[in-house]
Amino acid sequence: MYVAAVFLPLLGSIVAGLFGRFIGDRGAQIVTCTLLGVSALSSALIFKEVAIDGNFVTIQVLHWIQSGTLDVSWALKFDTLTAVMMIVVTWVSFMVHVYSVGYMSHDPAIPRFMSYLSLFTFAMLMLVTADNLIQLFFGWEGVGVASYLLIGFWYQKPSACAAAIKAFVVNRVGDFGFALGIFGLYFLFDSVTFAGIFAAAPEKANAVVTFFGIEANAITICCLLLFVGAMGKSAQLGLHTWLPDAMEGPTPVSALIHAATMVTAGVFMVARMSPLFEYSSTALTVVTLVGAATAFFAATVGCVQNDIKRVIAYSTCSQLGYMFFAIGVSAYQAAIFHLMTHAFFKALLFLGAGSVIHAMSDEQDIRRMGGIWKNVKITWALMWIGSLALAGVPFFAGYYSKDTILEAAWASHSLAGQFAYVMGVSAAFLTAFYSWRLLILTFHGKPRADEHVMAHVHESPAIMIIPLMVLAVGAVFSGWLGYEMFVGHVQHDFWRGSIKVLSDVHGAMEHFHHVEKWVALTPTIVAASGIALAYLLYMFFPSVPPALASSFRGIYLFLLNKWYFDELYDFLFVKPAFKLGRGFWQGGDGALIDGVGPDGVAAATKSIAQKVGKLQSGYLYHYAFVMLIGVAVFVTWYMFNAR
Numbered sequence: 079m080y081v082a083a084v085f086l087p088l089l090g091s092i093v094a095g096l097f098g099r100f101i102g103d104r105g106a107q108i109v110t111c112t113l114l115g116v117s118a119l120s121s122a123l124i125f126k127e128v129a130i131d132g133n134f135v136t137i138q139v140l141h142w143i144q145s146g147t148l149d150v151s152w153a154l155k156f157d158t159l160t161a162v163m164m165i166v167v168t169w170v171s172f173m174v175h176v177y178s179v180g181y182m183s184h185d186p187a188i189p190r191f192m193s194y195l196s197l198f199t200f201a202m203l204m205l206v207t208a209d210n211l212i213q214l215f216f217g218w219e220g221v222g223v224a225s226y227l228l229i230g231f232w233y234q235k236p237s238a239c240a241a242a243i244k245a246f247v248v249n250r251v252g253d254f255g256f257a258l259g260i261f262g263l264y265f266l267f268d269s270v271t272f273a274g275i276f277a278a279a280p281e282k283a284n285a286v287v288t289f290f291g292i293e294a295n296a297i298t299i300c301c302l303l304l305f306v307g308a309m310g311k312s313a314q315l316g317l318h319t320w321l322p323d324a325m326e327g328p329t330p331v332s333a334l335i336h337a338a339t340m341v342t343a344g345v346f347m348v349a350r351m352s353p354l355f356e357y358s359s360t361a362l363t364v365v366t367l368v369g370a371a372t373a374f375f376a377a378t379v380g381c382v383q384n385d386i387k388r389v390i391a392y393s394t395c396s397q398l399g400y401m402f403f404a405i406g407v408s409a410y411q412a413a414i415f416h417l418m419t420h421a422f423f424k425a426l427l428f429l430g431a432g433s434v435i436h437a438m439s440d441e442q443d444i445r446r447m448g449g450i451w452k453n454v455k456i457t458w459a460l461m462w463i464g465s466l467a468l469a470g471v472p473f474f475a476g477y478y479s480k481d482t483i484l485e486a487a488w489a490s491h492s493l494a495g496q497f498a499y500v501m502g503v504s505a506a507f508l509t510a511f512y513s514w515r516l517l518i519l520t521f522h523g524k525p526r527a528d529e530h531v532m533a534h535v536h537e538s539p540a541i542m543i544i545p546l547m548v549l550a551v552g553a554v555f556s557g558w559l560g561y562e563m564f565v566g567h568v569q570h571d572f573w574r575g576s577i578k579v580l581s582d583v584h585g586a587m588e589h590f591h592h593v594e595k596w597v598a599l600t601p602t603i604v605a606a607s608g609i610a611l612a613y614l615l616y617m618f619f620p621s622v623p624p625a626l627a628s629s630f631r632g633i634y635l636f637l638l639n640k641w642y643f644d645e646l647y648d649f650l651f652v653k654p655a656f657k658l659g660r661g662f663w664q665g666g667d668g669a670l671i672d673g674v675g676p677d678g679v680a681a682a683t684k685s686i687a688q689k690v691g692k693l694q695s696g697y698l699y700h701y702a703f704v705m706l707i708g709v710a711v712f713v714t715w716y717m718f719n720a721r
Contacts, residue, residue, distance in 0.1 A: 080156060082120055084203045086113040087113060087197075090114060091110070091196035094189045102189075106189035107175075109192075110175055114171060118169050121169070124156060128158060128160070128161040129162065132571075136155050137154040142212075150270060153210070157576035158577075159573070160207055163342075165418075171199040173429070174330045174429070175195055175196070176545045177429050177432070177542050177545040180539050180541035181542060191328070198334060198339055199339065201223070204216060204217035205217025205347075211263065211275075218253070218256065221311075221339055225249075226243075229242040229327040229331065230326075230327070231328060235326065237326050241327070242327075244319070248310060248320040249311060249320065252310015252311060255310075256303065256304060256306065256310075257307075259300050259303030259307065260304075263354075267282065279354055282296060283357040285297065297357050298361050302361050302364060305348065308345070308348050313372075314399065318375075333428035334425075336394040337422075344402075348365065352405075352408075352410050363492075364406075365403070366492075366497075369405070370399065371399070371501065372396070372402065373396045373400050373403065373505040374396075375396075376394075376399065376505075377504070377509055377512070378508060378637055378641075380392035380509075382627075382637045384444055387431055389444070389516050396509060397424070406494065407487050407494070409490075411587055412486050414577075416479035418479075422552030423464045423468055423475055423476060426546060426550055429545060429549065433454065434447070434457060434520060437537065438527065439531050444516060444520050445526060447519060448521070448524055449524050450520070450525065453537070454521075456537055457538060457546070460550050463550045466553075469509055469513050469605045471602075471605060475553050477602070478560075481598065482561075482590065484597075484600075488590075489593050499597075506605055507605070507608040510604070510606070510609045514608070518617050
């Protein structure tokens with residue numbers, strides 16, 4: 079059961095990829111969906127066995143690497159953290175697979191698409207079941223490769239290819255830091271297994287190393303390097319620029335990346351390494367500040383985006399910020415709780431957006447929508463459910479998990495925690511605002527699409543709607559069902575050591591239940607205020623937003639251009655890299671290498687040989703003449719050297 083849950087998606091990917099031409103589109107869809115469905119059911123049984131009953135399991139698959147003191151086995155680790163992630167990954171992916179049967183029905187490369195989806199899922203499962211850092215890195219790079227393939231799936235579009243390359247390159251920056259972190263941990267602990275590292279962490283808590291000429295705490299250095307990797311995968315401020323561009327892939331890809339696979343990998347990795355991060359207050363503070371800044375930044379940008387998928391993409395970036403600043407105040411349980419609830423309502427929102435795009439003849443600009451709710455009532459209702467959960471409205475899933483994070487940040491009683499609370503509350507207001515801006519502009523008001531598009535607006539088929547309904551159930555009930563287990567009074571019995579917190583040092587999860595009433599109520603109040611403001615501006619006074627954008631054009635353009643991060647990176651890195659490359663190409667390769675080589679010595683040799691070759695005429699007097707010239711040269715050389 080354990081091994082099957084992990085490897086069945088790989089089997090589906092292989093069958094669809096290698097034999098797709100023989101089994102056809104429908105065969106590829108049936109194979110991948112069926113095998114992933116079995117994996118999802120197995121994950122539910124694993125959750126019962128591992129998380130509920132507490133029977134942790136580690137399965138040795140094979141002996142993998144042995145070199146000196148490095149001894150790595152390929153092993154599958156099943157504890158509560160793994161079981162939770164498997165539920166999220168397999169069930170959301172299963173819904174995405176089923177949804178894709180309808181959404182991609184007219185695509186000419188269905189077997190390839192289904193193969194990539196299953197490969198993506200397998201790579202994520204390898205990541206969350208890893209027993210050591212090397213195996214985790216294998217899954218980590220696997221989701222990177224799969225995301226590249228899926229973002230650039232429509233490779234005929236230059237924008238899709240550019241987005242895929244951008245995601246791959248930006249993640250290489252983060253992955254370089256992650257790899258250095260793994261090297262550092264092996265250097266420090268002489269082990270890459272989680273058990274070996276965590277057991278020795280207390281002894282190494284005060285170990286000092288010199289890094290780039292700076293003497294610093296060894297665990298802090300390693301944790302910061304690991305976090306750089308998490309920043310890339312989970313799109314934190316600075317390494318976030320790939321995430322909105324990833325919308326170039328098909329909508330099911332966006333749902334899978336943003337809800338259950340790639341972007342959650344960084345959050346999972348840092349939570350898995352909690353026994354290490356707990357010994358570095360500096361690293362946790364950095365995580366808190368970066369997460370809080372990301373939550374606020376992405377929420378501000380989401381308020382002015384016009385592409386329906388990009389609005390939801392920046393929402394993901396913001397919610398990941400919540401998860402990281404929860405980790406930063408040692409509320410790992412709350413972070414994983416929000417990861418779980420967020421997976422359901424974010425997949426619901428993305429697939430709901432896909433249903434809207436399907437209904438609107440592939441239109442994605444919300445400025446060209448409006449007035450369609452009566453034509454797509456089921457999609458409209460499901461998008462409302464997803465938005466209510468995202469905004470943290472009682473008593474939807476996001477209300478339980480997001481409020482827990484904010485209360486834990488306040489209860490940490492640290493300066494970074496207070497900063498995170500303020501940024502988180504501000505982001506909650508903006509989240510509610512842009513969620514209802516999206517709903518109002520998409521479904522309500524007067525139609526802004528042309529008559530041809532409006533004439534073809536229709537509800538999506540059942541194969542697309544049923545997965546949305548399943549996800550809607552999670553968006554409504556997952557917070558209520560999971561609260562006591564994940565962050566409530568039985569959390570210690572539920573997690574059973576799979577997450578470690580030094581409660582005597584970091585006690586946010588011990589005290590968040592007892593925060594002041596106004597601290598607990600503020601997120602709900604600001605969410606209601608954000609919804610009210612969106613109604614006011616876009617439903618009742620629609621002329622005000624354009625007037626505000628015109629009056630505060632500088633701020634509007636700053637937000638519309640995503641704080642100019644892309645332009646800044648283009649100026650600092652992209653253009654200099656192109657300039658350097660052209661310099662090496664024209665000056666180094668062209669002038670120096672080609673000039674001296676093929677166009678220099680080689681060309682001169684060829685030219686001389688051609689001229690000398692003309693002397694081979696077959697006439698005796700030509701040969702005699704050359705011999706006399708040779709003798710003259712030899713005698714002259716001898717006379718000069720004899721002196």
